[in-house]
Amino acid sequence: MDDLLERLRAGLPAEALITDPDVTASYGNDMASFCAAGTPAVVVLPRSVEQVQHVMRTATALRVPVVPQGARTGLSGAANASDGCIVLSLTKMDRILEISPVDRIAVVEPGVVNAVLSRAVGEHGLYYPPDPSSWEMCTIGGNIGTASGGLCCVKYGVTAEYVLGLTVVLADGRLLKTGRRTAKGVAGYDLTRLFVGSEGSLGIVVEAVLALRPQPPAQLVLAAEFPSAAAACDAVCAIMERGHTPSLLEIMDRTTVRAVNKLANMGLPETTEALLLAAFDTPDPGADLAAVGTLCEAAGASEVVPADTVAESELLLQARRMSLTALETVKSATMIDDVCVPRSKLGAMIEGTAAIAEKYDLTIGVCAHAGDGNTHPVVCFDHLDPDESRRARESFDEIMALGLELGGTITGEHGVGVLKKEWLARELGPVSLELQRGIKQTFDPLGILNPGKLF
Amino acid sequence: MDDLLERLRAGLPAEALITDPDVTASYGNDMASFCAAGTPAVVVLPRSVEQVQHVMRTATALRVPVVPQGARTGLSGAANASDGCIVLSLTKMDRILEISPVDRIAVVEPGVVNAVLSRAVGEHGLYYPPDPSSWEMCTIGGNIGTASGGLCCVKYGVTAEYVLGLTVVLADGRLLKTGRRTAKGVAGYDLTRLFVGSEGSLGIVVEAVLALRPQPPAQLVLAAEFPSAAAACDAVCAIMERGHTPSLLEIMDRTTVRAVNKLANMGLPETTEALLLAAFDTPDPGADLAAVGTLCEAAGASEVVPADTVAESELLLQARRMSLTALETVKSATMIDDVCVPRSKLGAMIEGTAAIAEKYDLTIGVCAHAGDGNTHPVVCFDHLDPDESRRARESFDEIMALGLELGGTITGEHGVGVLKKEWLARELGPVSLELQRGIKQTFDPLGILNPGKLF
Numbered sequence: 001m002d003d004l005l006e007r008l009r010a011g012l013p014a015e016a017l018i019t020d021p022d023v024t025a026s027y028g029n030d031m032a033s034f035c036a037a038g039t040p041a042v043v044v045l046p047r048s049v050e051q052v053q054h055v056m057r058t059a060t061a062l063r064v065p066v067v068p069q070g071a072r073t074g075l076s077g078a079a080n081a082s083d084g085c086i087v088l089s090l091t092k093m094d095r096i097l098e099i100s101p102v103d104r105i106a107v108v109e110p111g112v113v114n115a116v117l118s119r120a121v122g123e124h125g126l127y128y129p130p131d132p133s134s135w136e137m138c139t140i141g142g143n144i145g146t147a148s149g150g151l152c153c154v155k156y157g158v159t160a161e162y163v164l165g166l167t168v169v170l171a172d173g174r175l176l177k178t179g180r181r182t183a184k185g186v187a188g189y190d191l192t193r194l195f196v197g198s199e200g201s202l203g204i205v206v207e208a209v210l211a212l213r214p215q216p217p218a219q220l221v222l223a224a225e226f227p228s229a230a231a232a233c234d235a236v237c238a239i240m241e242r243g244h245t246p247s248l249l250e251i252m253d254r255t256t257v258r259a260v261n262k263l264a265n266m267g268l269p270e271t272t273e274a275l276l277l278a279a280f281d282t283p284d285p286g287a288d289l290a291a292v293g294t295l296c297e298a299a300g301a302s303e304v305v306p307a308d309t310v311a312e313s314e315l316l317l318q319a320r321r322m323s324l325t326a327l328e329t330v331k332s333a334t335m336i337d338d339v340c341v342p343r344s345k346l347g348a349m350i351e352g353t354a355a356i357a358e359k360y361d362l363t364i365g366v367c368a369h370a371g372d373g374n375t376h377p378v379v380c381f382d383h384l385d386p387d388e389s390r391r392a393r394e395s396f397d398e399i400m401a402l403g404l405e406l407g408g409t410i411t412g413e414h415g416v417g418v419l420k421k422e423w424l425a426r427e428l429g430p431v432s433l434e435l436q437r438g439i440k441q442t443f444d445p446l447g448i449l450n451p452g453k454l455f
Numbered sequence: 456m457d458d459l460l461e462r463l464r465a466g467l468p469a470e471a472l473i474t475d476p477d478v479t480a481s482y483g484n485d486m487a488s489f490c491a492a493g494t495p496a497v498v499v500l501p502r503s504v505e506q507v508q509h510v511m512r513t514a515t516a517l518r519v520p521v522v523p524q525g526a527r528t529g530l531s532g533a534a535n536a537s538d539g540c541i542v543l544s545l546t547k548m549d550r551i552l553e554i555s556p557v558d559r560i561a562v563v564e565p566g567v568v569n570a571v572l573s574r575a576v577g578e579h580g581l582y583y584p585p586d587p588s589s590w591e592m593c594t595i596g597g598n599i600g601t602a603s604g605g606l607c608c609v610k611y612g613v614t615a616e617y618v619l620g621l622t623v624v625l626a627d628g629r630l631l632k633t634g635r636r637t638a639k640g641v642a643g644y645d646l647t648r649l650f651v652g653s654e655g656s657l658g659i660v661v662e663a664v665l666a667l668r669p670q671p672p673a674q675l676v677l678a679a680e681f682p683s684a685a686a687a688c689d690a691v692c693a694i695m696e697r698g699h700t701p702s703l704l705e706i707m708d709r710t711t712v713r714a715v716n717k718l719a720n721m722g723l724p725e726t727t728e729a730l731l732l733a734a735f736d737t738p739d740p741g742a743d744l745a746a747v748g749t750l751c752e753a754a755g756a757s758e759v760v761p762a763d764t765v766a767e768s769e770l771l772l773q774a775r776r777m778s779l780t781a782l783e784t785v786k787s788a789t790m791i792d793d794v795c796v797p798r799s800k801l802g803a804m805i806e807g808t809a810a811i812a813e814k815y816d817l818t819i820g821v822c823a824h825a826g827d828g829n830t831h832p833v834v835c836f837d838h839l840d841p842d843e844s845r846r847a848r849e850s851f852d853e854i855m856a857l858g859l860e861l862g863g864t865i866t867g868e869h870g871v872g873v874l875k876k877e878w879l880a881r882e883l884g885p886v887s888l889e890l891q892r893g894i895k896q897t898f899d900p901l902g903i904l905n906p907g908k909l910f
Contacts, residue, residue, distance in 0.1 A: 100797075100799065170886070176890065184604055184827050186866050187866050188909065193649070245669060435897060
């Protein structure tokens with residue numbers, strides 16, 4: 001321990017090291033509930049690539065585990081400390097190094113906050129789509145590590161699709177460049193994509209080249225009330241089958257709607273069983289909303305209300321964005337699932353989740369990136385009640401089993417971390433798992449990078 | 456050899472095996488010039504996953520190299536046989552297994568021809584964008600192996616962005632499933648993307664889940680003549696900087712225009728130094744073409760001609776699509792390069808290529824997916840003239856060096872194969888190369904999958 005600190009100090013300024021146990025303990029975990037977290041030996045906040053290299057060389061020399069962290073807004077425990085580890089917080093490497101409107105790229109350090117980048121490129125008429133709910137806090141490095149999604153994905157895809165190239169400090173401190181600054185490129189295996197979603201287990205991202213798009217027009221949102229989740233899912237399928245390209249297509253169930261109203265007095269319709277939000281950022285969003293409104297009515301919507309203004313639309317989006325936070329107030333604790341199924345199975349997934357809630361006598365609110373088939377069932381329970389806690393955990397697992405049964409995945413965008421390790425093995429199967437471990441071994445032969453996560 | 460055939464026959468129907476040396480020799484190479492190719496021991500044309508597994512088990516048992524092939528339209532020698540190998544042609548596994556308009560996916564075998572799939576999904580109002588020039592012949596399996604691009608990429612991206620999940624037969628015959636049928640998913644390392652562009656060196660793709668889009672409106676094309684390639688590149692940068700989203704943005708230089716006219720009497724303007732083609736498949740393509748036309752004039756275009764009809768537009772696209780074929784008629788042989796640079800460096804790349812042509816006293820025609828910065832300099836030479844052949848090879852290499860110098864890549868879409876092996880090492884550098892080899896070792900410890908390619 002003394003040796004570790006001494007070696008770290010040799011290549012780092014004093015302000016980059018935190019050793020006060022009260023402070024280091026506060027870096028112990030991300031926002032996932034019920035994930036084990038250890039106590040870090042030290043927290044390092046580097047400000048340069050060289051400093052990151054020094055940390056990794058030291059860690060390799062002493063065989064000390066390193067847990068990279070961004071804003072710790074993750075929901076799977078992927079950023080949780082392990083005992084005696086170096087927490088490597090990249091939040092101070094937060095410079096936007098370049099924005100090029102001609103090349104439609106940005107070059108950034110990992111600690112840049114998502115919303116800061118979004119606003120900065122917006123000033124150039126550009127758009128960085130990935131927009132996780134935590135976008136005002138979360139960092140690009142964290143987004144890359146967890147391959148995060150958001151509300152925009154139904155039209156614009158996920159973080160992975162916006163990462164063109166990376167600079168990575170490897171476990172032993174060597175520097176790796178992957179990918180490119182160009183729009184296309186196929187030189188060798190796609191290492192860039194391998195790092196996206198690898199949860200810090202293969203290397204430390206210290207710079208990223210990101211693809212940008214032209215800023216689209218502001219989106220206009222429609223809200224439709226349905227007498228059942230199944231009817232809302234039918235509408236989702238009809239919208240996508242007819243070839244529409246909404247910029248957002250979300251479902252909030254009754255539990256979610258009521259929780260949001262209670263938290264923020266949003267005036268959402270409490271009698272609805274499922275509220276569908278659809279948005280378009282096309283040249284004529286009114287026409288698109290009208291067409292989608294007709295499809296909603298055909299699927300049984302009791303009420304279809306297109307927003308007239310961007311401000312009204314923004315209010316509806318705010319309601320959707322606070323869903324998880326609102327559901328957290330229903331009981332003393334929550335477990336947030338993240339199952340993604342083929343769009344055509346969305347109805348079966350949401351109905352099946354309701355059946356699981358009934359079976360376990362629990363409140364499970366569901367909000368969903370419906371256009372992507374990505375549901376977030378939120379199990380609400382009293383964590384001081386051991387029996388309810390047990391039922392919560394069992395229902396959480398049963399929801400994942402249902403997702404796999406429907407041809408889906410245990411995680412659409414939140415990642416595996418500590419929370420879903422056993423389930424990852426179940427989804428991947430032994431052949432894939434063996435190869436994934438082989439890749440891990442190639443990049444991190446000593447196993448010092450974020451150990452205990454993913455596998 | 457007898458042992459090999461005997462073992463193969465034990466698990467394959469007679470018609471799946473070709474041993475006649477005259478026929479097997481015809482499977483020796485793809486469409487790349489000047490790439491070494493060996494003589495296969497046998498050609499196998501499996502019709503099922505089980506048959507592919509049998510081939511790979513046999514190959515592993517006997518340590519025989521396996522070279523997977525699609526339609527052999529590749530341009531880098533990646534499908535070239537090695538001496539004594541099993542050529543594994545996937546062309547008979549050509550079933551479209553599923554098309555789902557709700558989920559916007561297709562599930563296909565690897566031998567499905569690109570254009571066949573495109574037409575089949577078109578009947579459902581869907582669109583499979585990747586459109587290499589060889590789309591009437593090339594297979595989806597080949598497209599995945601080479602990560603191929605096309606004319607659509609400036610708006611719709613490359614093959615990699617449309618591959619959601621794969622079923623792969625590994626070197627030892629085991630079956631691997633990667634990825635998903637869902638719109639999103641982040642469970643574990645992205646093995647799907649690792650296979651895309653891996654040139655058959657990691658496993659044999661036997662099934663693919665592909666993402667589809669709604670069919671866009673037919674595109675309308677504008678042709679603009681420029682007094683210099685630099686002026687045309689300025690127009691390209693202006694178009695992209697202003698936030699336009701063309702569905703196609705291509706440059707043909709004077710050599711290319713003349714070659715196309717000579718081959719097919721297309722009536723393209725022979726006095727132009729650079730012909731720019733821009734297209735839009737938006738709701739109001741006429742308005743977009745008008746805006747782009749104004750930018751072209753501002754950049755110095757001497758003539759701007761928007762097509763009035765889809766038929767006229769199709770004719771211009773045909774001219775572009777036959778560019779490589781036309782350039783092949785200029786001299787007895789060609790070497791086709793595939794350098795991609797940041798869009799902002801496109802002018803420097805094309806001007807630099809002209810300087811290289813002058814230095815080596817050669818004709819080098821350039822057509823380019825200009826919107827992506829992806830140039831195809833085609834070195835035309837007399838292959839019976841040893842000095843000209845030497846100069847051709849040297850200029851080919853110098854073009855790649857220039858691309859790297861400008862922050863680009865040696866291959867935007869054609870791949871590495873045999874043709875650019877040495878250059879891959881130069882682009883990647885030793886750290887990346889070591890990791891890439893480590894991945895290869897993990898998937899193919901005996902090194903029997905397409906040996907001698909990539910590295």
